Amino acid sequence: MAGRANWVSWSTTSMLPEIEALAEQVFVALADPTRRSILAALASGGPATATDLAVQLPISRQAIAKHMALLADAGLVTAEAGERRRVRYRLRSAPMQVAQQFLAALARDWDGALDALQDHLDQRTERPVTTKFGDVGGGPGRKPA
Amino acid sequence: MGFPDRIERTVQVAHPPAKVWAALTTAEGLGSWFGNKATIDLRPGGSASMTWDHGLTAEMRVERVEEPTVFAFTWHIYGLPDDDPRRTYVEFTLEAVGEGTRLTVVESGFAQLPDDVYRKAYESNTDGWASELGELVDYLDAA
Numbered sequence: 001m002a003g004r005a006n007w008v009s010w011s012t013t014s015m016l017p018e019i020e021a022l023a024e025q026v027f028v029a030l031a032d033p034t035r036r037s038i039l040a041a042l043a044s045g046g047p048a049t050a051t052d053l054a055v056q057l058p059i060s061r062q063a064i065a066k067h068m069a070l071l072a073d074a075g076l077v078t079a080e081a082g083e084r085r086r087v088r089y090r091l092r093s094a095p096m097q098v099a100q101q102f103l104a105a106l107a108r109d110w111d112g113a114l115d116a117l118q119d120h121l122d123q124r125t126e127r128p129v130t131t132k133f134g135d136v137g138g139g140p141g142r143k144p145a
Numbered sequence: 146m147g148f149p150d151r152i153e154r155t156v157q158v159a160h161p162p163a164k165v166w167a168a169l170t171t172a173e174g175l176g177s178w179f180g181n182k183a184t185i186d187l188r189p190g191g192s193a194s195m196t197w198d199h200g201l202t203a204e205m206r207v208e209r210v211e212e213p214t215v216f217a218f219t220w221h222i223y224g225l226p227d228d229d230p231r232r233t234y235v236e237f238t239l240e241a242v243g244e245g246t247r248l249t250v251v252e253s254g255f256a257q258l259p260d261d262v263y264r265k266a267y268e269s270n271t272d273g274w275a276s277e278l279g280e281l282v283d284y285l286d287a288a
Contacts, residue, residue: 016148016150016256018258019148019256019258020147020148020256023148097224097225097226097229098258100222100224100225101148101222101224101225101231101255101256101257102148102149102255103224104222104223104224104225104233104255105148105149105150105152105255105256106149107223107224108152108223108252110152110154110250110252111154113178113179114154114156114248114250116178116179117156117158117165117168117169117178117179117248118156118158119178120168120174120177120178121158121159121160121164121165121168122159122160
């Protein structure tokens with residue numbers, strides 16, 4: 001498969017365009033509801049053949065094969081030899097973790113944290129808080145009256 | 146698309162650096178505005194932690210302590226497995242401006258891609274991939 005050679009060379013570098021491309025492939029893969037259901041089936045039920053998946057999901061085996069090619073290209077599933085020469089697919093988490101790095105950056109709420117810091121400092125000016133840490137049990141705005 | 150590796154914010158705070166420093170570097174401060182509880186061993190290499198009432202915990206490692214201008218730590222990237230070595234670096238810079246403080250926070254390292262992770266992730270997949278895919282095609286064609 002042509003894409004494979006690239007995956008190997010990526011292991012020797014750590015450049016942004018590559019991680020970006022990797023994350024993008026994950027998000028493209030996840031954008032399709034059928035592929036999400038395939039990934040969800042592999043996540044919950046473990047490795048499965050295209051036939052297994054066709055039984056579980058309302059999708060033809062041909063359609064599954066098409067989606068599997070994309071998922072494999074994104075590195076999200078790996079094919080392994082199953083019983084009687086049947087190819088079994090296994091979920092792989094590494095690309096998901098790259099996507100999670102992206103999501104972690106989006107989810108990091110420094111705006112909220114810095115607002116909370118400002119509130120904390122303003123509060124201390126008006127009324128010094130003498131409560132020891134641990135007694136309060138709340139964040140900004142949750143000081144006991 | 147654009148993978149965010151670095152987040153940077155600057156805010157003006159109407160309080161002197163010493164006071165902002167205390168909020169950033171003491172258990173009492175961190176446990177008030179940031180987490181719900183905190184501990185900190187304030188020295189480079191020291192451990193710090195924050196916990197939230199909803200159950201999350203953040204473990205930090207203090208990296209820079211230059212009172213009252215630079216405080217930095219590293220912490221785990223949220224969402225990655227606990228044993229993943231990747232960490233982001235968070236640096237607070239305090240600059241006295243008039244009566245107040247210009248506070249800058251920079252968090253970087255979201256887009257790290259350590260070699261070993263990717264070798265581990267893809268190495269085993271390269272050998273025999275073509276032949277397995279060939280078998281798949283044969284199998285589907287036969288079906």
